Structures are given as structure tokens and as C-alpha cells.
Amino acid sequence: MSFRIGQGFDVHRLAEGESLWLGGVLIPHNKGTVAHSDGDVLIHAICDALLGAVNLGDIGVHFPDNSPEFKNIDSKILLKKSWQLVKQKGFEIVNIDSTISAQQPKLKPYIPDMVSTMAKVAGIEPAQISVKATTTENLGFEGREEGISALAVVLLQKK
């Protein structure tokens, strides 16, 4: 049995008139993320953690942000593709843990939906994915509501 660990971090700027996708779920809010894709900062951090665990670079390497192919792409597709690249190397997901840093909106009500949505995309059990949320107590870019960040850690195993 071998194990690999990976971590990912992503940030997107917030602006009015944009959509806020987090963990594959559309969150009602007066601001959304500015991005080449749908700007799902949580899924991007999870993709980077998966790819990083097997030394495959990051999502920008596989899905460049200047490629028309990925313009406004649903990040659930990027999660599926990232997981396929990792799975091809013979790994299974043990668990994923993640944290979203956002001053607003209150994300707790949407977390179960994010977990079940991402679990379905990755073909794993909801119990294998943890999503948490924190404010930054009004400090920094998240605290000023200029942006949202997300951190993810994954553990993989190969039998």
C-alpha cells in the first residue's frame, strides 16, 4: 500500500454581476467570482490538491486560462478530468478536507449540497469529502469581500 498527500490553494476576485459557484453549487449572493472558468475556487483548490499529490502540476498546466476550450467552463468538468488523470496512476481517494475563506455569504447551509455534488462527480462517498467555511474576521482581501480563497488537502492510496 502506498499513500500520497496533496494540497491546493486558489483565490478569485469578487465582483458584482458575476455568479458565485462553490463546490459545484450556485450560491445566491450579490457578488460572484471573476475568472476564465466559472470561478469555482473550492473545486480549483481540490483539483490542485489531487494533481499535486501525484506530481502532475496544477490545473493551469492541464486547462490553461488562455484557452477558449475552458472559457466559462463548469469546474465540475475540470474536477472530473483532474480526478481521471490521477486515477489513471492507480490511486483511490482516501479523503479530501477543505476550507473556504469568505466573509460573506454564510456558506454553512450550502455545504451538504457541495459535498454531495462533488462526491458524485468524483465517484466517491460524501463521507470522504469535508468542506468547512471561515470568515477572516474582516481582515485581508477575503475580509474586505474583495475575494474568496479556498484550501484543500487530499490523501490518496494505491493498494
Ligand SMILES: Nc1ccn([C@@H]2O[C@H](COP(=O)(O)O)[C@@H](O)[C@H]2O)c(=O)n1
Ligand atoms: N462564509 C462563511 C464563514 C463562516 N461560516 C460558518 O460560521 C462559523 C464561524 O465563522 P468564523 O470565521 O467566525 O469562525 C464557521 O465555523 C462556519 O461554520 C459560514 O457558514 N460561512
Ligand SMILES: C[C@@]1(CO)OP(=O)(O)OP(=O)(O)OC[C@H]1O
Ligand atoms: C480554471 C482555469 C481555466 O479555465 O481558469 P480560471 O477560472 O481563471 O481559474 P484559475 O484558478 O486561475 O486557474 C486555472 C485555469 O486554468
